[in-house]
Amino acid sequence: MTHGSARRRTVDVEGIARVEGEGSLHIDVHDGVVADVSLSIFEPPRFFEALLVGRRAAETPDITARICGICPVAYQMSACAAIEDACGTTVSEGIWDLRRLLYCGEWIESHALHIYLLHAPDFLGCADAVELAEHDRAVVERGLALKRTGNLVMETVGGRAIHPVNVRVGGFYSAPDPAAVAALAEPLRRALDAALATVEWVSGFDFPDFQADHRFVALHHPDRYPIESGRVGSSDGLDVSASGFADLVVEEHVARSTALHARLEGGLDYLTGPMARYALNAGRLPGVARQAAAAAGLGPVCTNPFKSIVVRAVELVFACHEALRLVEAYEPPDPPAAAVLPRAGEGTGATEAPRGLLFHRYRIDADGVIETARIVPPTSQNQRAIEADLRRVAQGSLDLPDDALAWRCEQAVRNHDPCISCAAHFLDVTVDR
């Protein structure tokens, strides 16, 4: 795992565990200084932007869902928003609310997965959640129950949890039965309690003392915490439409780094995801989530990425509360989908995947056939920020023995819940050995 002379030390983690997809990290230390850091992806590229060309715009929710089995709803929602933008479609409030409910299900499922199964074991010195369950079975069962509730919301609204079938451009194939939606209230109330307990649990972990000064980028909305819509804002004052943001993002294909890196025009790095959303939108959280955050000692902005698990837990509270609110207010949208009339043009859609901002842009012809596609997932936008964290975390942890140093660095990657399957649709890998 780690090797080298007194002057040179190398840390290689060849399969980063407990992340979605397959990646590796490599750190070179020369004379006590971290000289090089790279997070590599050895997922083979799957060429989604290419295989979408010539397909119907109506197929984008189903096809792009297959980029990622962990956040398929995020892909479906960004695809729908982009195509509706291109076609000038107006979607009713009721449909938007149902989308938000579906999306809350994905946030609950994904955040519970990350907190309990992927991230918490780092703080407790366990290899995985099964080992954690040997010490505290009740806590793992609480996490699994939360995850189950997220899946239940997705199954009820979307038909199934992985690659939902009920989503179409314009809305849904059918509006879920009110009785089935009402039946979600009880599990969601229990989930809300479990989410509050989660915040309390994770806020008691020992966090490495570390601060990162990232530029935060997230959707923001005048009166709600952002999930399925909003303008794009940043911690340094950006305020643009999804389309305006897509114009600002430049992707570079760099051989050495093995990845397309997304940056803002002018070469600016940035971070999306829970820490960014929270920093830009904490004031729009419901009272119950704000109180939980305050009790956990979270200020209005969290700048320690190791504490992202607390922010994620606060968002879990929010998502359960929001889903419950939407369930209680539910009236089946009629019709369940807006008519989408193809026209030649370009459209952009941006939504908040559990792990950060995801945008799609399509150009379609007058018959609704895709001419070009561009999909920028959160992990590609976050990759430079993750590497910046890694560099500083490694530098500050050089006194650790090799195994502990490697684990600390892996943990620094997991702080950002990277989804390598998502990123890999345009990442290539040359692992440097």
Place this chain on the structure above:
Amino acid sequence: MTADERPTLAVWKFASCDGCQLTLLDCEDELLAVAGAVRIARFTEMTKAVVEGPYDLSLVEGSITTAADAERILEVRRSSRRLVTIGACAAAGGIQALRNSVGSAAYAGVVYAHPEYISSLDTSTPISAHVEVDFELQGCPIDRHQLLEVIAAALAGRRPVVPVHSVCQECKGRGTVCLLVAGSTPCLGPVTRAGCGALCPSIGRGCFGCFGPSAGANTEALTGRLLASGMTPLDASRLFATFYSGAPAFAEQAAALAGRDAGAAGGCEDRP
């Protein structure tokens, strides 16, 4: 039972979306019981711990799209007593098998500024094209109840019991009115393997074939029906060429329909 006596389970990933291995973690009510009955010896998405092989049961997700992966799957086979593939990518190449008709070089040029940095095979092929496979569990994504059946069967040393008949029978079973007959909605249910519970027809949507071809699927007869209902050959071709575009029964229809469309309309006309 001590830890060492439990059968070992390994989970492997090739080109895929992670959704099928996530299905194992989606067995929330059974996960800890499964982890008690088998020793999870290698599952990178879930654990840092790695137990060296050989493994009693390997679950393999994803398709083979790189030269390195074509080598790696041989090693996985050598270290596995029983190898079960999970999902459409592993069984038929997945959605990424759409490259098979054009080659990855053409695709790389669309996605990458420097296609010369990309090392990818021209095809996305199923695991069974490379090694012997003991069982293929179908679906995009797989069904979690079927996954538990596969694991239970492997532990018991028997063949999994999963249906090979079509989605049509599941519609009949749940009393869903036939979309194809009653509403002329294009539907692949007659030629698609059961397992989802006929989800799409139950919400008024035609089946789009995400569990792959059923046993003895008569795709040609269905094609006639799709065209008679007003679907263009190119749209019918797209319907067959999605998540199981690499499965021969679907691939043949997709190619024939695309050819018919090109012959009929010069390859550029396509109206809904």
